[in-house]
Amino acid sequence: MDPASPPVQATGRIVNFDDVALSYDGTNPASWQLNFELAAGDALALIGPNGAGKSTILKGLLGLVTKLSGTIEVLGTVPRRAAAGIGYMPQHSDTDPEFPITLRQVVLMGRFRRLGVLRWPGRGDRAAVDRALERVGLADRANVRFGDLSGGQQQRGLLARALVSEPKLLLLDEPFNGLDTQNRQALMRTLRELRADGIGIIVSTHDLELATQVCSHALLMNREQVAYGKVAEVLTSEWVSETFGESDDHHDTHCDHLAHPHPLPEESLR
Ligand SMILES: Nc1ncnc2c1ncn2[C@@H]1O[C@H](COP(=O)(O)OP(=O)(O)OP(=O)(O)O)[C@@H](O)[C@H]1O
Structure with missing residues (x-):
């Protein structure tokens, strides 16, 4: 069992993407080859550089972009019919x-x-x-x-x-943007509690600490999917380098949390 999994019996799959391509204009794909799933009580981190297509996946789950190909299932139905069971926190306050x-x-x-x-x-x-x-x-x-x-x-x-x-499914778009350490810790604590209550979470983030401390699974992407699986299997320096394709400096910064992932003890999730 992964170290961040909650002490609840997962009640089954609540999201499934099967070879999905998504588009804003109905013709040109914004992100593609998306294959992943989420079970109740699990949390999936969407990780990739700016413009990688992370927010586009969240919009795909909300039925706000066009599906060019593949199958999307959310809460047992198509995205638009699932909206009542989804909570969404946007990247920027719309207030x-x-x-x-x-x-x-x-x-x-x-x-x-x-x-x-x-x-x-x-x-x-x-x-x-x-x-x-x-x-x-x-x-x-x-x-x-x-x-x-x-x-x-x-x-x-x-x-x-x-x-x-x-909601049964919570979508968060870059929730750490502009947060100080205290608020980051508070948010991570809340997300772990939500998982323990059986809520599924999908979070778009650049922040590998959020992924390693809160999430069970990660999906690395740069327009197309690079890797998907359990956090410990996917958040390796090799996959992260391939996804970000970046200089050694940036690589070191991103990999800080990979060298010391600080998995949480099971009891801290209760
Ligand atoms: N409203 C839009 N209309 C057309 N293209 C868009 C729109 N929003 C995003 N895109 C394009 O879709 C691609 C994926 O963008 P997306 O916003 O999903 O990336 P992201 O990984 O969430 O980036 P960031 O980390 O900067 O938020 C990019 O090429 C972007 O330019």
């Missing part, structure tokens, strides 16, 4: 920092798909917001204006928004 909206209201937006446009949020929705804020450690900031929160708190708020619909 105007000047807009007078509280953290609580931002998180509540994550319930709109369930609520529809006409229903007023009820007690159940408010309780779900409280649980999501509790989970990311921001319960005491609920009524603060979103724009007045620190960058790290805003990121955690967006994670709460992704979680408030109680």
